[in-house]
Amino acid sequence: MGAAFLTPDLAHTCRLPPDAATAVSNDTRSQCSYNATTSSGSTEERPCLQWDFDNSTFTNTITSEFSLVCDRSYLRAAYKSVYFLGGFFGAMLNGWLSDRFGRKIMLSVGSGIFTLTSNILPWLPSINTLLFIRFVMGMMQPTSIHAGYTLAMEVNEPKYRAAVGVLIFLPWALTVIVLGGYGYLLRDWRWFGVTTSLPCLLFLPMLLFLDESPRWLIVRGRHDDALRILRKAARWNKAQLPPEEELRALMDLIRKEALTASTESAASSSGLVKSLKNIMEDVIVLVRTRRMRSITLSFYAQFFVLGMVYYGLSFGADKLGVDPFVYMAVSGVMEVPGGTLTIPLVEKMGRRASSTLFFVITAGSLLVLGFIPDALEWLVITMAMLGRLAISVAFQVVYLYASELFPTEVRVRGLGTCTMQTTVGAMLAPFILEILGSIKSWVPLFVCGVAAFVASVTTFWLPESRTASMLDTVASLEAAHSGAKESRAASLDREMENKETDAQQA
Structure with a gap:
């Protein structure tokens, strides 16, 4: 930011x-x-x-130190976009690596490298090295954040998932507010970079207190490690675990379901060919089956729009001609309701209705910008901030929604590839601002409004997850969908039989 x-x-x-x-x-x-x-x-x-x-x-x-104007002005947008380009590749690698090697390992690796590179960046002497380090930082952001988010979600039971999934983003909103005041006080980019990067060092010791996700350990067949962590959790929470034999039987069942799809295609291959086929299977599994494909493509569209709209609004201060520090602080204020009001909203309305509602509010607030006279600058800013509020809430709801619908065996891969769509949208946002903003300041935001409306339509492809258990395998997801269809079909058959009986009696 x-x-x-x-x-x-x-x-x-x-x-x-x-x-x-x-x-x-x-x-x-x-x-x-x-x-x-x-x-x-x-x-x-x-x-x-x-x-x-x-x-x-x-x-x-x-901009001023490296003269990023005239024929070098594209580097201003490139500096913002290259971070998200790194995030694109980082999300792609993180999804596969986290599902292979674990959530905790990738959280630790991503956080360590991000901390190192962020503290190096302010001392670099050329724009080319700046862009390279920004790319590396972008790769490490999804590697750390999404592995950590998934770990947090996988250790929570359903009644706490909504609160944790939303409140985990509240510190982001608070620090965006602080960032506005911080930028006002430190207006030299090098000192600004140094002092905002040093606090990353405080996070590293916290990694020592984390355990791996028991869900992931079970799917990977590491039942002894999973039992050790579950016993620790039971001791801390003063809870009673079921008998060990019962737990191991359940773990074996989950493990067998996870292995069903992957072993069939890889059995006849070896060496490099086997590795490449396994990687392809990891990607294809998200779109191979009907229900999984519907969920994946719907979330891809939504995450793309989230990235484009959220960062388009975040970086739009200079194009709207407003104070950048006030704009940043107010943007952070707009995110705070997302960390507080969202919890009861998603619990009462559900995930699907909530995400649809806030995509529609985003679209409405940005589409009207084309009809507001330039003289009413205060109204332009008000509608832009309303869009910022709505897209922030939508971001948190959709992220929670996706983490619940993707099964455990592909959850990080699903979130990772969704993040790839977010980064594509975010990469486009600075260039949309630069190119379309030269026409009229509101044109880029009008385009974002159209995109938000399209995203609201794709939510109808998704099932509700408010009261559903988090599934562990793609097979169980497809089975649950088939069972629901059979149940609906049986219900319709019974209804038709009742109508026929009533007609005969009449």
Whole structure:
């Protein structure tokens, strides 16, 4: 989020050399060339090589230090987008690695590398190395955050899942508020980067207190490790576990279900071919069966829109011409209700209705921007912030929803590939702002509103998960869906029989 302060669209004027006559343009945001007087007395247009930047808001930024204007202005959007490009590949790798090697290991690896690279970045001397480190940081974000989120969800029973799944994002909202004030106090990008990265070191010792997910251990066949963690949890919670024989029988059943799909295709292969086929199976399993495919594609569409709209609104302060620090702080305030009011909402309305509602609110608030006169700036900001509030709530609801619907054996892969769609949307957001924002400031947000409406439609493909148990295998998901269809069919048959009986009696 700090990228909003590091690469702003700054007003700039060409620093004219001695042989310059005039700058070609009087527009302080497009002075990219000047007219030079030649030896023959004529004038010719030459590209500007140095600029003076408006430092009334920021004292030093990546934009001004590396002259990211004119033919280098695309690097401003690239600095934001390359982080999400890294997140795209990180999400792809994390889904497979977390399901293979465990949630705790990937959380630890991702957090450690992210902490190292984030503390290195403020000391780098060139824009190319900055972009590379941003890419690495982007790879590590989903590696740590999504493995940790999945671990948190998998150790909670259904009655606590909604509270944990929503409240776990509340610190994000609070620190976005703080970030607005923090950016106001530290307006040099290097000092800003140093002081926001050092606190990452405080998180690393907490990794020592984490246990692996018992659900994942069971699916991977590590029953002794799962029993050890369950006994610790029972001791801490003063709970009584079922007999060990009963637990092991249940673990064996879950393990056998998880192995059914994977062993058939890999049995005849070996070496590299086997590894490649296993990786392909890991990807294909999300779209191979009918119910799993419906869930996966629906969430892909929603996560893509979430990334585009959320970050489009987050990085839109300079295009809307408002104070970036106030805009950031108010954006954080808009997220706080998502961490408090969302819990009773998803418990009473359900996950599907809640996500549909907030996608629709997002769409409505952004679509009206095209009809608001430019003079009513306060109304433009109000509607943009309403959209920010709604998309923040939708983000949390959809993330909770997806974590409940994806079975344990593919949960991190499912969330990981969904995050890939989020990062694609987030990668597009800065370029949408740069390109469409040059037409009118509200045009990019209008496009985001259309996308949010489309996302609201895709929620109808999903089943409700409010009172359902989290399933462990794709096979159990398909079986549950088939059972529900058979139950509905039987119910319809009984209804038809009753109607026929009533007709005969009449």
